[in-house]
Amino acid sequence: MTRVRAFGPGLEEGLVNKSNKPTGTGPGAGTGGLGLAIEGPSEAKMSCQDNKDGSCSVDYIPFTPGEYDVNISFGGLSIPGQRSAQLGSPFRVPVRQVVDPSKVRCSGPGLGGGVRAHVPQTFTVDSSKAGMAPLEVQIYGPAGETVSQGHNADGTFDIYYTAPEPGQYIITIRFGGEQIPNSPFHVEVSRNCRLAGVWFGLGWVES
Known part of the structure; x- marks a missing residue:
C-alpha cells in the first residue's frame, strides 16, 4: 500500500x-480497486483511464471556484502524496476562476470624443466573460480627478469621473493586473461652454 x-x-x-490532472500510480502495489471522490462547492466531472503500466490518469473538471477535497484511495485505504508537503488523501486543492483580461470590453460616453470639463462622465467595463479579478482604473490628466466605480451583479462595472480642466487625459484599465x-x-476633454444671453433692446446676443 505504501x-x-x-x-x-x-x-x-x-x-x-x-481539465485538471492528478495521477495515481501504484506499480507493484498488488491488487485492489482505485477509488475517487471530489467534494467541494460544486460537483466535478471526473474520469479515470488505466494506463496499463501500473498507473492511472485521473481528470476532473470543477464548475465553481473554492476549496475542494480530492479523495483517492487504493484497496479502500487513502493514499499519500508523492511530495513531502502533501500529507495525502484527501488532498485540499484550491480551485480558481480562469482570468482572461483580453475578454474585457469597455463602452460609454466617458471614453468618447464629447467629454467636457466639469461635467460628470461615465463608462462601463464588462468583465462578465473574463473571470473574477480586481479591476483598476486610473486617469492621468492636467489636474487631479476622482474616480469611483460600482460593481454590478452581472459582471460589469460602472465607472464615474469628472475632468476638472480641459486637456488630454489618459485612462488606463487593468484587470487582474494586466491591461x-x-x-x-x-x-480629449474640451471646455464646458455655456451660452449667455444679453438683451440690447433689439434682441438677444449670444456670447
Whole structure:
C-alpha cells in the first residue's frame, strides 16, 4: 500500500471549467480497486483511464471556484502524496476562476470624443466573460480627478469621473493586473461652454 502515490498539478491547484490532472500510480502495489471522490462547492466531472503500466490518469473538471477535497484511495485505504508537503488523501486543492483580461470590453460616453470639463462622465467595463479579478482604473490628466466605480451583479462595472480642466487625459484599465484591450484610452476633454444671453433692446446676443 505504501508504494501507491498520487501526484500532478491537479493536486496543487485547479481551474474552473478546465481539465485538471492528478495521477495515481501504484506499480507493484498488488491488487485492489482505485477509488475517487471530489467534494467541494460544486460537483466535478471526473474520469479515470488505466494506463496499463501500473498507473492511472485521473481528470476532473470543477464548475465553481473554492476549496475542494480530492479523495483517492487504493484497496479502500487513502493514499499519500508523492511530495513531502502533501500529507495525502484527501488532498485540499484550491480551485480558481480562469482570468482572461483580453475578454474585457469597455463602452460609454466617458471614453468618447464629447467629454467636457466639469461635467460628470461615465463608462462601463464588462468583465462578465473574463473571470473574477480586481479591476483598476486610473486617469492621468492636467489636474487631479476622482474616480469611483460600482460593481454590478452581472459582471460589469460602472465607472464615474469628472475632468476638472480641459486637456488630454489618459485612462488606463487593468484587470487582474494586466491591461485590457485598447488600454490606455486617450480622451480629449474640451471646455464646458455655456451660452449667455444679453438683451440690447433689439434682441438677444449670444456670447
